[in-house]
Amino acid sequence: MFKLRRTMMYVPGNNPSMVKDAHIFGADTVMFDLEDSVALNEKDAARLLVYNALKRLDYEGTEIAVRINGLDTPYGREDLEAIVRVRPHIIRLPKAETSKDVRDIEAIIEEIEAKEGIPVGSIQLMAAVESARGVLNAREIAAASKRLVGIAIGAEDFVTDMQTTRSLDGMELLAARSQVLLAARNAGIYALDTVFSDVNNEEGFINEVKHIKQLGFDGKSVINPRQIDVVHRIYTPTPQEIHRSERILKASEEAARKGSGVVSLDGKMVDKPIIERAQRVLSLATAAGTYELEGGEAIAY
Amino acid sequence: MEIKGSAMAGTLESSDASIVVAPNADKGIVIDLISSVEKQFGEDIRRTVKQVLKELDVEDAIVKIQDRGALDCVIRARLQTAVLRAANGKSFDWEGQRHV
Numbered sequence: 436m437f438k439l440r441r442t443m444m445y446v447p448g449n450n451p452s453m454v455k456d457a458h459i460f461g462a463d464t465v466m467f468d469l470e471d472s473v474a475l476n477e478k479d480a481a482r483l484l485v486y487n488a489l490k491r492l493d494y495e496g497t498e499i500a501v502r503i504n505g506l507d508t509p510y511g512r513e514d515l516e517a518i519v520r521v522r523p524h525i526i527r528l529p530k531a532e533t534s535k536d537v538r539d540i541e542a543i544i545e546e547i548e549a550k551e552g553i554p555v556g557s558i559q560l561m562a563a564v565e566s567a568r569g570v571l572n573a574r575e576i577a578a579a580s581k582r583l584v585g586i587a588i589g590a591e592d593f594v595t596d597m598q599t600t601r602s603l604d605g606m607e608l609l610a611a612r613s614q615v616l617l618a619a620r621n622a623g624i625y626a627l628d629t630v631f632s633d634v635n636n637e638e639g640f641i642n643e644v645k646h647i648k649q650l651g652f653d654g655k656s657v658i659n660p661r662q663i664d665v666v667h668r669i670y671t672p673t674p675q676e677i678h679r680s681e682r683i684l685k686a687s688e689e690a691a692r693k694g695s696g697v698v699s700l701d702g703k704m705v706d707k708p709i710i711e712r713a714q715r716v717l718s719l720a721t722a723a724g725t726y727e728l729e730g731g732e733a734i735a736y
Numbered sequence: 737m738e739i740k741g742s743a744m745a746g747t748l749e750s751s752d753a754s755i756v757v758a759p760n761a762d763k764g765i766v767i768d769l770i771s772s773v774e775k776q777f778g779e780d781i782r783r784t785v786k787q788v789l790k791e792l793d794v795e796d797a798i799v800k801i802q803d804r805g806a807l808d809c810v811i812r813a814r815l816q817t818a819v820l821r822a823a824n825g826k827s828f829d830w831e832g833q834r835h836v
Binding site: 450451452455479480483484486487488490491492513516517520550 | 745746749750751752806807808809810812813814816817820821827828830831833
């Protein structure tokens with residue numbers, strides 16, 4: 436079954452009560468943050484807290500990511516020294532500007548893995564682009580390493596760089612989101628959308644999640660447990676979608692059995708991309724636990 | 737590791753612990769613990785503190801802990817942070833640790 440990454444929940448790395456309970460809210464991925472949510476004079480404390488938590492606590496199979504500080508800060512290298520050794524599933528680098536940023540991090544991870552006897556390549560990477568330069572280089576960034584499982588857009592820094600602000604319809608982000616999506620699909624990795632900061636504006640949040648799902652994102656970063664269910668609901672195929680997908684697959688199987696190249700369902704032509712979409716709907720529903728896939732392979736990266 | 741000054745780490749929020757580490761002119765380790773769960777976990781916390789100080793090679797220190805129900809791994813993290821700060825910002829020996 437393929438890995439759902441509909442929600443990636445930010446957890447401030449210096450907050451013990453949130454760090455210990457992070458996994459209980461059901462986010463697909465929990466991301467401990469050592470970067471922007473941690474004050475400069477608490478970087479050492481957050482690093483040691485996340486290090487000790489990952490070493491000792493059982494997150495019951497939840498995918499764990501850690502966002503480190505960039506290598507251009509005094510903290511990035513030390514973050515890697517600590518975090519690689521406790522083996523989160525994913526290390527996320529912030530503010531990637533070029534493919535070299537990814538390769539530099541990878542080289543250090545590889546060095547530490549080798550030193551510690553950790554299988555080289557076992558820790559995955561995720562990169563966030565948060566500037567005009569990063570977005571323009573998204574294609575190279577997304578393809579920079581075999582470890583990369585996803586690319587994310589960080590909107591707050593991006594709109595600042597673009598000399599604008601965020602709006603509810605997200606017009607100012609459309610070009611950047613599209614660029615990140617193209618880069619992700621070209622590299623065959625996940626595309627993750629940015630946070631929606633106004634936790635009390637549920638309607639605005641729902642609209643944004645629908646918008647980014649329609650664009651093609653695999654999921655969204657969330658900053659509050661309350662946002663998780665909303666995203667999951669929107670990302671889980673409806674019974675109607677599941678039913679229709681089943682019928683499409685059945686029709687295509689029948690056509691194949693009869694040796695007929697063209698498939699028609701309810702008077703509409705069903706061709707390869709439609710069949711692939713139907714398979715993906717059933718894979719998503721299976722991963723979300725709302726459908727049991729019979730035979731066949733889940734479509735995923 | 738020599739404790740050169742007084743330093744603090746952690747907070748008084750729930751699930752955290754505030755730990756102050758200071759030099760001990762009289763030598764040895766002195767642990768001053770205030771915890772809402774002292775009766776049940778006091779001994780465990782003291783044991784963790786002694787162990788972390790031993791791992792960091794600290795022989796003389798006064799450690800004051802105000803515990804707010806912190807897990808063992810949180811006590812460890814806060815004490816390590818306070819000790820490194822009190823030792824004038826020495827860096828942690830990541831390589832010398834036993835990992836997962």
